[in-house]
Amino acid sequence: MKFLNSVRRVLKKFSLCDECLGRLFKKLKPKSDNKKIALAIRKNLEIERTKPEECYLCKGASEKVDEFSDKILEKLKDIEFDSFLIGLHLSKDFEERENKVLENEISQFALKFKDDLKRKIGKIIFHKTGKKVKFENPDVVPVLNIPSGKISLQIKPLYIYGRYLKKKRGIPQTKWFCRACRGKGCKECNFTGKMFQTSVEEMIAFDAMQMTGANDEAFHGAGREDEDVLMLGNGRPFVLELKSPRKRTLDLKVLQEKINKKYKGIVEVRELVLSERAKIQEIKSACHRKLYRASVKGKGNFTEKIVRKLEKTFNNCLITQQTPTRVSERRADIKRERKVFKFQVLEFNENRATFLIEAQAGTYIKELISGDSGRTKPNISDVCGFLCEVEKLDVLKVVEEKVADEKTIL
Ligand SMILES: [Zn+2]
């Protein structure tokens, strides 16, 4: 009796449609549907029915399950997915109204509007598409806004892991926006908005975006080389993130062939495989030792004696590098230690020489050679006794190893 009095009190304050009334007691009768529960209560209390559109709480939204589901199905029509989860966004007033209704002693039995609607729509989408509901990391989340009825889609990105080679100089790894206009386009950049016409990122991403219908992308490299440095050997690992793809199955062999044919002699990709978001962190935090070949020009002549001294100094050598002046605009000015594992002079003739250098990830090779006005110590110019500058630099190999290994070596 006490219970029925409480219900009577709530209904006196708020007129609720059958769906909203029944939902208040759903946890008492989880198998029963809202309308049946409501009918029993109304009979008991002899209270008349409230029209859905006059419902204080949902203003009729509870009756629109089919309409909302149809709209969601329409949105999902051209999207390829295996799993989904319904998202619901309620307006602030809606939530406030529901909180008011639930501020009483009977609310312990209530199921929330959001959970109820998500479940009902989820069931319909499952039946009509055969795709399964997945709570963690679903392929797509249609988000329904109440009361507007608008739907937005959150589509899980696709991640493609691979390795790239760069065989031509003058190409940056990633899109590089014009410093003057920051991408808008100005005289300085010939209205392209970019410092360079293209990049490794753009060459790899273009066809991948076309094939998947992605609306944007992000390129994650395991480190980067300067635009004038070649990336050879086994290539540099990368993850291409394709945002909001409309297709999730793609033939990576076809993609690889497309890219490699189009950019023959410029950029090559290898070993493309579908991957996961975690791979980005993995390639970013892995230590990639690199083997470089540097063609160097000196202000003086290289001699047998200098060459021996260079090899003695820089084989297994710990160097200190302060952030180079050429990148200090973009990076914090700090001092850090880096290891040069191997140093070998391949050939020398008068003021020219070719070095083979194997160094830890993040070593600034150009500065190791020039000395960067004493910001790198020790440096090759100091040991030679004259200034040396890199003319050509190539990455011959990227060697992946675990973080722990790198630490024990140091
Ligand atoms: Zn209602």
Ligand SMILES: [Zn+2]
């Ligand atoms: Zn510009």
